[in-house]
Amino acid sequence: EFNPRRFGAVIMRLREPRATALIFASGKICVTGIKSTHNATLASKRFNYIIGKIGFQPKDYMDFKVQNICGTADVGFPIRLEGLVYAHSAFASYEPELFPGLIYRLVSPRVVFLIFVSGKLVITGAKKESDLSLALTKLYPTLVEFKKTQITTTLSTTSNANQASTQQQQLQLQQGLLTDQGSAKQMEEV
Numbered sequence: 001e002f003n004p005r006r007f008g009a010v011i012m013r014l015r016e017p018r019a020t021a022l023i024f025a026s027g028k029i030c031v032t033g034i035k036s037t038h039n040a041t042l043a044s045k046r047f048n049y050i051i052g053k054i055g056f057q058p059k060d061y062m063d064f065k066v067q068n069i070c071g072t073a074d075v076g077f078p079i080r081l082e083g084l085v086y087a088h089s090a091f092a093s094y095e096p097e098l099f100p101g102l103i104y105r106l107v108s109p110r111v112v113f114l115i116f117v118s119g120k121l122v123i124t125g126a127k128k129e130s131d132l133s134l135a136l137t138k139l140y141p142t143l144v145e146f147k148k149t150q151i152t153t154t155l156s157t158t159s160n161a162n163q164a165s166t167q168q169q170q171l172q173l174q175q176g177l178l179t180d181q182g183s184a185k186q187m188e189e190v
Contacts (some may be wrong), residue, residue: 012047019043023051037066037129069126073136075119078148084115088142104139111135115143 002010009030010023017039022030029047034040041064048058081102085094094102101122104113109131114122126132 012050014043014046017043019047021047023047037069040064040066066127068124069129069132070122070124071126071132073121073123075121075140075143077119078117079115079119079143080146080148081115081117084142084146087146106135106139109135113139117148119143 008024012021012023013019014021017035018033019031019039020033021043022032024030029044031040031044031047034043044062044064048062051058081094081096084104085092085102088104091106092102092104101114101116104115106113109126111123111125111131113135114124121136123132123135126135
């Protein structure tokens with residue numbers, strides 16, 4: 001595909017390995033959409049071969065290097081983003097009006113996390129695949145620290161018997177034994 005009014009590079013796609021190349025007039029090629037570094041080298045060699053078949057003279061030596069690796073993860077629990085951004089304000093920024101995710105910039109390895117309330121993560125900016133796992137290993141204890149927990153409210157009453165009854169109801173609510181959260185009177189007392 002080539003539409004110079006829309007984008008100043010030729011877009012070439014491969015089916016196997018599934019890859020997209022942006023070929024610029026300067027001769028530089030940007031290969032995207034690859035799942036591994038091995039497939040990236042294979043795709044770049046195939047693009048080089050195709051360009052040679054068309055009639056251009058590609059270099060024998062390709063100055064090939066990985067610029068950016070992205071990954072996704074799910075920690076399996078919701079995260080309190082507000083608490084995380086207050087505790088780690090030097091590394092994190094969170095503007096829920098602009099973007100629903102927290103941006104966490106890790107110093108070493110130098111990667112950026114997009115952290116969402118659901119516990120889903122996007123990791124980007126790594127140069128090696130090992131940097132992705134190392135970065136997640138470093139950040140995971142912090143995410144566990146800001147794991148969302150169930151908030152229970154205690155009702156303030158004067159008699160000990162009423163307090164014991166209320167605590168028993170709350171325990172049953174947490175265990176899922178009661179479907180009703182109490183009478184309207186109890187809710188007004190809160």
